[in-house]
Amino acid sequence: MSPTNAVVVKWAVKVANWSPSTEEFKAALSEIQTDEHEKVLKFMLPVDRKRALVGRLLAKRLILHFFPDQRWDQVRLSRTEYQKPFWAPGLQMSPAFHFNYSHHGDWVVISGHLGGPIGVDVTNTICPSNTTVEAYLGDFKSFFSTREWQKIRAGNPSEATLMHRFACHWCLKESYTKALGVGLGLDFWKVEFLYDGLLSLDEPLQSRISVYVNGALQPGWIFELGSVDATHPVCVAYSGSEGVDAASRSPSPFVVKDICDLLS
Numbered sequence: 242m243s244p245t246n247a248v249v250v251k252w253a254v255k256v257a258n259w260s261p262s263t264e265e266f267k268a269a270l271s272e273i274q275t276d277e278h279e280k281v282l283k284f285m286l287p288v289d290r291k292r293a294l295v296g297r298l299l300a301k302r303l304i305l306h307f308f309p310d311q312r313w314d315q316v317r318l319s320r321t322e323y324q325k326p327f328w329a330p331g332l333q334m335s336p337a338f339h340f341n342y343s344h345h346g347d348w349v350v351i352s353g354h355l356g357g358p359i360g361v362d363v364t365n366t367i368c369p370s371n372t373t374v375e376a377y378l379g380d381f382k383s384f385f386s387t388r389e390w391q392k393i394r395a396g397n398p399s400e401a402t403l404m405h406r407f408a409c410h411w412c413l414k415e416s417y418t419k420a421l422g423v424g425l426g427l428d429f430w431k432v433e434f435l436y437d438g439l440l441s442l443d444e445p446l447q448s449r450i451s452v453y454v455n456g457a458l459q460p461g462w463i464f465e466l467g468s469v470d471a472t473h474p475v476c477v478a479y480s481g482s483e484g485v486d487a488a489s490r491s492p493s494p495f496v497v498k499d500i501c502d503l504l505s
């Protein structure tokens with residue numbers, strides 16, 4: 242096993258650009274392990290099936306990126322008791338390899354990390370058509386602290402900015418939750434994200450983001466908040482990296498992959 246030296250790798254696929262025929266979809270499905278087929282096919286909507294399949298293909302391709310001496314047809318994902326996928330080939334790995342993927346809206350994103358847990362979340366900023374922005378945000382009132390809502394609502398923002406800030410905060414919470422791997426086991430209102438300045442549609446955040454749980458700072462976490470396009474913020478949360486203290490304030494962008502890059 243010979244991992245590459247990369248610390249955090251970030252890839253994205255715009256599933257909205259992929260319109261496979263039934264045969265093409267079946268061929269792509271045959272590239273993933275059979276016990277995951279049912280999880281992909283359980284979705285009624287083709288777009289959900291595409292997102293689920295592309296996530297699994299991305300995971301396989303990312304594993305081969307980090308471990309090029311592995312064989313495509315022998316890479317198998319396992320799941321924790323909370324359903325977080327991981328890769329455990331039965332060999333001692335040092336440093337430990339972690340990955341996570343997320344699918345929402347037009348995109349599927351994945352991040353991989355050598356050295357510590359990682360979580361990623363992409364969320365689109367479109368308010369559902371059957372509600373208003375205020376009613377929609379109201380449904381999530383208890384998910385964020387008073388200080389987080391002040392950051393989201395500061396300066397009488399436009400609805401677009403409001404939805405963008407809300408989606409960014411959602412990505413922060415989800416990426417951290419997903420890095421921990423606990424899913425619904427975490428009380429989201431106990432987790433608070435603080436930073437200097439405000440999130441804007443036009444400029445990336447210039448300050449470092451910190452996470453607090455029950456008011457206590459959780460040291461060593463890096464949050465790379467960015468976007469894959471104008472309506473899809475994305476956040477990568479990771480810890481345990483040697484580069485944590487020197488982490489850049491401008492996160493590296495996601496590398497956009499084509500579906501062809503993912504197949505064997």
Ligand SMILES: CC(C)(COP(=O)(O)OP(=O)(O)OC[C@H]1O[C@@H](n2cnc3c(N)ncnc32)[C@H](O)[C@@H]1OP(=O)(O)O)[C@@H](O)C(=O)NCCC(=O)NCCS
Nearest residue numbers: 293323324325342343344384414415419422423424425429
């Ligand atoms: C999986 C979970 C952690 C995130 O789901 P989500 O944001 O709806 O969906 P995403 O597309 O970002 O992520 C789904 C992927 O995460 C991975 N995943 C599943 N369980 C996971 C877990 N416990 N931890 C980390 N990743 C997990 C899987 O790869 C899954 O995709 P797959 O089922 O196609 O393999 C979800 O089960 C959950 O518990 N969400 C929390 C719900 C909530 O109320 N959040 C409030 C945030 S403010």
